[in-house]
Amino acid sequence: MPSLxxxxxxxxxxxxEIPSVMxxxxxxxxxxxxxxxIAILFSVKTISRNLDWENNFTLFxxxxxxxxxxxxxxxxxxxxxxxxxxxxxNETQRRIxxxxxxxxxxxxxxxYPKYRVASRDIGTAHFFAGSPIDSVIFYYDKxxxxxxxxxxxxxxxxxxxxxxxxxxxxxxxxxxYNSIYGGVYELNYKLGNLYGRKKGDFQxxxxxxxxxxxxxxxxxxxxxxxxIAYLGMGQKEKARQAWQKALSIKPEDMQIQxxxxxxxxxxxxxxxxxxx
Numbered sequence: 213m214p215s216l217x218x219x220x221x222x223x224x225x226x227x228x229e230i231p232s233v234m235x236x237x238x239x240x241x242x243x244x245x246x247x248x249x250i251a252i253l254f255s256v257k258t259i260s261r262n263l264d265w266e267n268n269f270t271l272f273x274x275x276x277x278x279x280x281x282x283x284x285x286x287x288x289x290x291x292x293x294x295x296x297x298x299x300x301x302n303e304t305q306r307r308i309x310x311x312x313x314x315x316x317x318x319x320x321x322x323x324y325p326k327y328r329v330a331s332r333d334i335g336t337a338h339f340f341a342g343s344p345i346d347s348v349i350f351y352y353d354k355x356x357x358x359x360x361x362x363x364x365x366x367x368x369x370x371x372x373x374x375x376x377x378x379x380x381x382x383x384x385x386x387x388x389y390n391s392i393y394g395g396v397y398e399l400n401y402k403l404g405n406l407y408g409r410k411k412g413d414f415q416x417x418x419x420x421x422x423x424x425x426x427x428x429x430x431x432x433x434x435x436x437x438x439x440i441a442y443l444g445m446g447q448k449e450k451a452r453q454a455w456q457k458a459l460s461i462k463p464e465d466m467q468i469q470x471x472x473x474x475x476x477x478x479x480x481x482x483x484x485x486x487x488x
Contacts, residue, residue, distance in 0.1 A: 283324035290316035291333050297340045310341035328358040336368055345376045349385065356392060365389070370398040379410045397427040401434055408437065414444030432462045439471065448479060 273292060279285040293313035300306040317334035320327055335351030352365045366389050376382045383406050390399040401424040408417030418441035424434040439454035455472045459465060 281323065283320045283327055283330070286316045286320035286323065287327055287330040287333070290314070290320060290330065290337070294333055294337050294340070297337065303342075306340055307342050310337045310339075313337040314341060326358055328355055328362065331355040331358065332362060332364060335365075339368070339372045339375070345372065345385070348372060360392065366393050366396055366399055370402050373402065379406060382406055383411075395423070395427055397424050397431070397434075400424040400427065401431070401437075404434070404437060404441070408441050408444070412444075414441045417441040418445060430461050432458045432465060432468075435461070436465070436468050436471075439468075443475065448475060451475060452479075 273289050290313045293309055293316060297306050297309035297313060300309055314334055314337045317330045317337060320330040321334065324330075331351050332355040335348045335355065338347040338351065339345075348369075352369065355362050355365055369385065369389050373382050373385060376385065383403065386399055386403050386406070390396065390403065393399060400420045404417045404420035404424060407413045407420065411417075418438060421434055421438035421441055424431060425438055428434060435454050435458035439451040439458065442448075442451035442454060452472065452475055455468050455475070458468050459472065462468070
């Protein structure tokens with residue numbers, strides 16, 4: 213270790229060699245003076261470095277200037293710019309900051325193409341930069357090829373999917389990730405909503421809401437929407453059961469109460485009409 217060797221040599225020089233050559237008293241003065249200068253220089257260096265350590269942003273963006281060809285340094289700087297972009301309220305500024313993030317993350321991937329975190333972050337950065345969803349998907353799929361169960365991918369996709377204007381394309385994307393991740397509540401719930409509310413396909417909606425309820429039995433939202441899907445299929449008893457279960461979890465939900473009241477009133481009217 214060069215630093216250890218330097219320290220030993222410096223200690224020998226200051227405590228033994230200089231006093232023996234210059235005389236004990238004079239040598240001590242010179243040694244103390246040299247030590248003082250060294251202490252001042254290291255203090256200046258420490259203070260300078262502390263400014264870089266003020267927060268992660270200044271630290272990592274400074275380090276990438278020093279280690280420009282480091283995949284890790286570029287990925288870290290890209291992550292910090294992405295964090296700034298996410299925090300930014302102004303959309304134009306957010307896109308600019310996300311663009312800076314992409315620059316560093318792209319370089320990290322050029323240096324090390326299998327950098328999983330950089331692949332994931334650049335996909336997210338493309339969303340905040342206002343890129344088409346295909347750019348997001350490209351890097352998210354690359355991330356999954358490196359680590360299949362990267363959880364942030366499906367969590368982000370369910371949040372970012374709205375930027376795709378075509379409903380069928382939205383469904384196709386979500387079904388793609390659902391086939392990869394399998395039993396994930398968010399994906400199945402989102403698919404149920406798209407099929408039910410956007411496509412009017414209540415059978416498919418019920419299929420995905422049933423899975424969502426199995427995955428999260430106490431989800432009032434999934435149960436409420438499952439009831440709507442059942443009703444759309446004409447399965448009134450199943451709709452009633454779904455809403456009753458939802459109310460057993462959240463009895464104060466006014467909308468579900470109203471849905472159930474209307475359904476029971478309708479069923480009662482049908483019974484009365486059948487007796488005439």
